[in-house]
Amino acid sequence: MKKEIRAIFKDRRAITPVLSNLLLLVVAVAAMSIATTATYVITINLRETMSERLIIEDLWFNNSTGEIDVYLLNIGKVAVSVSAIYVNRTSKPFTGPTILEIDEHGWFNISYSWTENSVYHINIVTERGTRVVGYFEAP
Numbered sequence: 001m002k003k004e005i006r007a008i009f010k011d012r013r014a015i016t017p018v019l020s021n022l023l024l025l026v027v028a029v030a031a032m033s034i035a036t037t038a039t040y041v042i043t044i045n046l047r048e049t050m051s052e053r054l055i056i057e058d059l060w061f062n063n064s065t066g067e068i069d070v071y072l073l074n075i076g077k078v079a080v081s082v083s084a085i086y087v088n089r090t091s092k093p094f095t096g097p098t099i100l101e102i103d104e105h106g107w108f109n110i111s112y113s114w115t116e117n118s119v120y121h122i123n124i125v126t127e128r129g130t131r132v133v134g135y136f137e138a139p
Contacts, residue, residue: 045128051077052130057105059122061114061138068110070122072132074100080130086123087112114138 053076060069068087074080080100084091087110096108114120116138124132 048078049128049130052080052126052128053077054080054100054124054126054130054132056122056124056132056134059134059136061136062109065109066113068112068114068120068122070108070110070124071105072096072100072108072124073105074102077102081127082108082124083127084125085110086121086125088121089123 053074055073055075056070057073058071062069070085072082079102081098082094082096082100085094085108086092092110092112094108094110097104097106100106108124110122112120119135119137122134122136
């Protein structure tokens, strides 16, 4: 009986195909796990970016402070964080709320010395890359 068992273990012809099939199965499962995780991460980020919606409800050229005051409303399905504001394609410092929650609004004060009867290109950019753009004429 011992000789028969030893003979089975000495015969290695079936071990190589079993190991190669097992290795192929492990590689396939790992690759699919990575692909599934990447798809999930990309989809979540895309869904959040597509759910961002901002509108400019009001814009004032303030004589007393020499600033441009923008009133934003978040009408999207996710919270929004404004990362930059551009006036005539130049980044300008601003003050305002760091995050606008869903259905929340707030004033953003842009430091910019404007002149009367001039048209200004205002571009507001969020952290996810959503833009709100418009042309506004100073009174």
